Amino acid sequence: MSPHGNPEAPASSATEINREAPKASPAPQEHTDHAWGLWEVFVRSSRGLSHVHAGSLHAPDAAMALRNARDLYTRRNEGVSIWVVPADAIAASDPDSKGAFFESPQGKDYRHATYYTKSEGVKHL
Amino acid sequence: MSEANASATRITPGNALRPEDIALEVRTGLAKPTEDTAEYALRLGDDALILAQRLGHWISRAPELEEDIALGNIALDELGHARSFLSYAGGAMTNDDGSARSEDDLAYFRREHEFRSVQLFEQPNGDFAATIARQFVVSYYQFLLYSRLTESKDATLAAIAAKAVKEVDYHRDHAAQWVLRLAGGTEESRKRMIHGFRIMWPYVEELFRDDDLTGRLAEAGIAVAPSSLKEDFDRLTGEVLTEAGLEVPDVPAAPGGGRQGKHSEHLGYILAEMQVLAREHPGASW
Amino acid sequence: MAAQNLQSVPAELTAGTSETAEADGQANFDRVIAEDSRIEPKDWMPAAYRKTLLRQISQHAHSEIIGMQPEANWISRAPSLKRKAILMAKVQDEAGHGLYLYSAAESLGQNRDEMTDALIAGKARYSSIFNYPALTWADMGAIGWLVDGAAICNQVPLCRASYGPYGRAMVRICKEESFHQRQGFEILLELSNGTPAQKQMAQDAVNRWYAPALMMFGPPDDDSPNSKQSMAWNIKRFSNDELRSRFVGMMVEQVRVLGLTLPDDQIRFNEDSKKWEHGPLDWDEFHEVLAGRGPCNSQRLERRREAHDGGAWVREAAAAYAQKQSMKTKEYAA
Numbered sequence: 248m249s250p251h252g253n254p255e256a257p258a259s260s261a262t263e264i265n266r267e268a269p270k271a272s273p274a275p276q277e278h279t280d281h282a283w284g285l286w287e288v289f290v291r292s293s294r295g296l297s298h299v300h301a302g303s304l305h306a307p308d309a310a311m312a313l314r315n316a317r318d319l320y321t322r323r324n325e326g327v328s329i330w331v332v333p334a335d336a337i338a339a340s341d342p343d344s345k346g347a348f349f350e351s352p353q354g355k356d357y358r359h360a361t362y363y364t365k366s367e368g369v370k371h372l
Numbered sequence: 373m374s375e376a377n378a379s380a381t382r383i384t385p386g387n388a389l390r391p392e393d394i395a396l397e398v399r400t401g402l403a404k405p406t407e408d409t410a411e412y413a414l415r416l417g418d419d420a421l422i423l424a425q426r427l428g429h430w431i432s433r434a435p436e437l438e439e440d441i442a443l444g445n446i447a448l449d450e451l452g453h454a455r456s457f458l459s460y461a462g463g464a465m466t467n468d469d470g471s472a473r474s475e476d477d478l479a480y481f482r483r484e485h486e487f488r489s490v491q492l493f494e495q496p497n498g499d500f501a502a503t504i505a506r507q508f509v510v511s512y513y514q515f516l517l518y519s520r521l522t523e524s525k526d527a528t529l530a531a532i533a534a535k536a537v538k539e540v541d542y543h544r545d546h547a548a549q550w551v552l553r554l555a556g557g558t559e560e561s562r563k564r565m566i567h568g569f570r571i572m573w574p575y576v577e578e579l580f581r582d583d584d585l586t587g588r589l590a591e592a593g594i595a596v597a598p599s600s601l602k603e604d605f606d607r608l609t610g611e612v613l614t615e616a617g618l619e620v621p622d623v624p625a626a627p628g629g630g631r632q633g634k635h636s637e638h639l640g641y642i643l644a645e646m647q648v649l650a651r652e653h654p655g656a657s658w
Numbered sequence: 659m660a661a662q663n664l665q666s667v668p669a670e671l672t673a674g675t676s677e678t679a680e681a682d683g684q685a686n687f688d689r690v691i692a693e694d695s696r697i698e699p700k701d702w703m704p705a706a707y708r709k710t711l712l713r714q715i716s717q718h719a720h721s722e723i724i725g726m727q728p729e730a731n732w733i734s735r736a737p738s739l740k741r742k743a744i745l746m747a748k749v750q751d752e753a754g755h756g757l758y759l760y761s762a763a764e765s766l767g768q769n770r771d772e773m774t775d776a777l778i779a780g781k782a783r784y785s786s787i788f789n790y791p792a793l794t795w796a797d798m799g800a801i802g803w804l805v806d807g808a809a810i811c812n813q814v815p816l817c818r819a820s821y822g823p824y825g826r827a828m829v830r831i832c833k834e835e836s837f838h839q840r841q842g843f844e845i846l847l848e849l850s851n852g853t854p855a856q857k858q859m860a861q862d863a864v865n866r867w868y869a870p871a872l873m874m875f876g877p878p879d880d881d882s883p884n885s886k887q888s889m890a891w892n893i894k895r896f897s898n899d900e901l902r903s904r905f906v907g908m909m910v911e912q913v914r915v916l917g918l919t920l921p922d923d924q925i926r927f928n929e930d931s932k933k934w935e936h937g938p939l940d941w942d943e944f945h946e947v948l949a950g951r952g953p954c955n956s957q958r959l960e961r962r963r964e965a966h967d968g969g970a971w972v973r974e975a976a977a978a979y980a981q982k983q984s985m986k987t988k989e990y991a992a
Contacts, residue, residue, distance in 0.1 A: 283977060285769070302758055302761045302762075302826075303761040304757060305436065305437075307553070307977045308984075310549060314442065314545075314546065318438070318445050319438065319441055319757055347542045351445055351449055353388030354452070355452065355743075356390065358747055363841060366847070369843070428734060431746060431749050432727055432753070432961070436972070437753050440750065444749070448747060451739065451746065455739050553975055554972070556979045556982065557975025557976060557978045558971070561971055646734060649736075656853055656856055657852060658848055
């Protein structure tokens, strides 16, 4: 799949910069690297709620985009379901994944500030 | 609810078990492994610990930032399993001063020949393909092992396995996805994937070797006989290898011996690095 | 981790445009800023605003990514398995924060590869604090407490930055970082209450990281001409000196709990200005490090370059595989 543009980015942004500041506009760079496409990520935080846009990431294809999104956006139990959207397609995580998809953050409570009880009572920490 | 009671409710399969819960069980005497069971837990704990140590090296060095995070998650999962198994194993072991051995006593104050991990886990990361090859073998092995271990008559082993199996199920998927991509990507990546499997495969056989300990424990319904996992391992990994157009490497098996404390040259370096600070300050708390 | 205020606005971009076609856009932009509302990616925005944001966000992202290195350096040697897990999670979080920020920058029309290319070519800046070496385990404490502490001071106001995607990325980052500073504090507390050797290790680390942490807030206000424009655009909410003073006040209190001292005997609370004051900082050193002549500049960039270049074959393989798969799907459909 070819790299996708950023759906949030204005199509005309480059030309606007050109028009206003010709001196400061670098020529578009050629990429010899096979850049991975950009995917937008939507996370449903719990059943009954809608998927909410969480951010974006890079991935070579939908399968890897989902896995990268799982690792990037649900490290703290933030999600029970993920959508990744390239340009015009939507892919959703497998609802039959038997919990394996979201098991890892369970029990890793050192990721939360409340785990660090010794600093209780200290201001601005 | 008392501290001990609170933890007793956690040691049930399906709960989000933390290493601290196991350590508490052991401290309060609620979980007390036999010597055999402790030795078995030590083996599984050492496997996971050495793997976590290896994988941790990738964080800040992976081929793409997204993969830094993916490998980091896997390393953290393995480290969590290691801590649980080692905490449990320590319940049947004592330090020279008579105190029970903690996860850290076991991780930082044992020498090479006292480690019980099989040699596959200590193999160098190599390039990304070699790491994926090792990861592929390891995650299928651990998935099958933990799946069966959830039925152990030892409640603590069963509980650790129940938490771990879901995580390694994901590791298995991660590794398989990459095997397919590297084998089916470019000419170079295919070459590297094949090479990765060739250098890891000699250490596969050791994973499935039975010995007296596993014999006794398997019979008692506590452990899983390693050899009994081989058929499923061959079938499941075979499916992915076939899809990737790869063959099982035709390489001779290494003699292994990690379960008896015989290791490759690599483990010494791993321990030297891992233990250096803790050993500089024996008895210190961190 | 670190939002360092290095951004500057090129002079040619600050000149106003008189094009009538843009009058409406400018009016709308001005209204949104005046209302203290948020600019979103598809809104019209002045080129200088876009450029300033791109520079600041990409520098911030690079700082997270380069900032992984001094701490990753200690993952293998962490002295307990609990600390190893915490450190791994933290360094991994930093990769995540870098990604959130790159993604905010990409919404401004520049892709991540361009930003990475600029970084490894040595053309992009990142927080100069990461060009200092992490020499002992206590540095993991000092980095968490002082460096992340300073970063949080900088970042909390950025959650209200006028550019929506930047503010949203900062909200997520601040939420996740609440554990970063606390774990650093606890590392130092353990060391301070530990053996004499441990306590000395902690004090030594605080001594080395204190001044670089204060300099993370950027040059003094009278030497930071572009801050004004950033504040007018509601990107920046407080001046460098204001944030620095606030930070010093917090550290003064916390260092007592740690049982350690700050290497600065000129810290005092100015009753007139109601602000905390500190001793002089070596801004020559700051500019030297910024210009690439710091202790670890070359090492940090080389490591990033190695990972990126060394990983090219993997990225290419995955892209090639994806392309083959999508062609197969198409053939099947046809």
